[in-house]
Amino acid sequence: MSDAIPFNKPFIVGNELTYIERAVRLGNIAGDGEYTAKCAAFFEQQYGIPRILMTPSATAALEMAAILCDLGPGDEVIMPSFTFVSTASAVVRCDATPVFVDIASDTLNLDAERIESAITSRTKAIWPVHYGGVACQMDTIMEIARRHDLLVVEDAAQGVGASYRDQPLGSIGDLGAYSFHETKNIICGEGGALCINRPDLIARAEIIRDKGTNRKEFFRGSVDKYSWVDIGSSYVPNEISCAFLYAQLEQINRIHQRRQEIYERYWQAFADLEADQRLRRPWIPSDCQSSSHMFYLLLPDNASREALRQHLVDQGIRAVIHYVPLHSSKMGQQVGRPHGDLYHTTDLSDRLLRLPMYFELSHAQQDRVIDATRDFFESSPPG
Ligand SMILES: Cc1ncc(COP(=O)(O)O)c(C=O)c1O
Numbered sequence: 001m002s003d004a005i006p007f008n009k010p011f012i013v014g015n016e017l018t019y020i021e022r023a024v025r026l027g028n029i030a031g032d033g034e035y036t037a038k039c040a041a042f043f044e045q046q047y048g049i050p051r052i053l054m055t056p057s058a059t060a061a062l063e064m065a066a067i068l069c070d071l072g073p074g075d076e077v078i079m080p081s082f083t084f085v086s087t088a089s090a091v092v093r094c095d096a097t098p099v100f101v102d103i104a105s106d107t108l109n110l111d112a113e114r115i116e117s118a119i120t121s122r123t124k125a126i127w128p129v130h131y132g133g134v135a136c137q138m139d140t141i142m143e144i145a146r147r148h149d150l151l152v153v154e155d156a157a158q159g160v161g162a163s164y165r166d167q168p169l170g171s172i173g174d175l176g177a178y179s180f181h182e183t184k185n186i187i188c189g190e191g192g193a194l195c196i197n198r199p200d201l202i203a204r205a206e207i208i209r210d211k212g213t214n215r216k217e218f219f220r221g222s223v224d225k226y227s228w229v230d231i232g233s234s235y236v237p238n239e240i241s242c243a244f245l246y247a248q249l250e251q252i253n254r255i256h257q258r259r260q261e262i263y264e265r266y267w268q269a270f271a272d273l274e275a276d277q278r279l280r281r282p283w284i285p286s287d288c289q290s291s292s293h294m295f296y297l298l299l300p301d302n303a304s305r306e307a308l309r310q311h312l313v314d315q316g317i318r319a320v321i322h323y324v325p326l327h328s329s330k331m332g333q334q335v336g337r338p339h340g341d342l343y344h345t346t347d348l349s350d351r352l353l354r355l356p357m358y359f360e361l362s363h364a365q366q367d368r369v370i371d372a373t374r375d376f377f378e379s380s381p382p383g
Helices: 016-026 034-047 058-068 085-092 138-148 199-209 215-220 239-249 252-269 271-275 302-314 330-335 343-351 363-379
Strands: 051-055 076-080 097-101 123-126 151-155 175-179 192-196 296-298 352-354
Touching (some): 016 239, 034 192, 058 085, 058 175, 058 192, 058 199, 085 097, 123 138, 302 343, 302 352
Antiparallel strands (some): 051 192, 296 352
């Protein structure tokens, strides 16, 4: 049998190892060294974000965002149930309640039309998630938020490099979170960033990130000793991760081009099957520039999704499902509140299958995935 094709594979694209060695020789690998600063400056300059704080993960950035939203017991945060655990757990760590709203069936993003009816006197923020790096309807979301005086935190974990109406994801809400986990487009093992678009939140964010201390002010010389001044945690990433990440950022256009090419090939390969209503491909609205983070297929039902997944696994191809809706999870039921009908969340998550997608996926490997998927449909008659 041919070699197995994994779902994801970490990769080296340029100077990653050279920069790691240099970071060690520079004598500061604990964090906030030269490479951490370079990574932050890259996003600030390229995406026009007032302040980027590099973090150990998107989870850490979301936890910081929850503190900056001043969430506390009884406060509510509107978000999709179709998301990664971290979106909701960050809120729950502040004893606030995630309010789960259904997704739109076209993009699988938080349905902007359903947000307003979920707002109560306890609502403090809206946390949209840009699924697969395709933007939520941010104009509508920002308009609702401003009218109800709510904060907006963009979970752009998968949206680095993507944009909505020419605005980079992460730069639109009050705050945003990026992920550089090894499964994302731009990677460093574990890593993330907090995007701060409200200058008045920067000073507190720096303190929260540094264990609740004003160490940053001390280094700047504005206080003569540093001490414990607020809540916080260890949200500074190590310099080695940022050295690796900076090398990837130097190649960001090449990485995005490659992912776009893979996405495009999958898109073309399944056009006829979509026309015959055997499956559905992802949809990108015309005002969104995607990060081409993932390519998924929507099968007619759960049984056919499982049958295709098994068919691919039998041929050494790792295609994988995605989120188990949070409102159906043990914790989600204990600490969250579903708002209305979550029909699309349950239905679509049951039918979705993600195909292998990574920088080094060769044309030959991708053709194997495509051929195996097409074989499945050719050998199983339409239902
Ligand atoms: C939507 C979303 N938010 C947050 C995260 C958490 O990212 P990290 O692994 O960097 O903490 C993920 C990870 O997959 C994600 O998909």
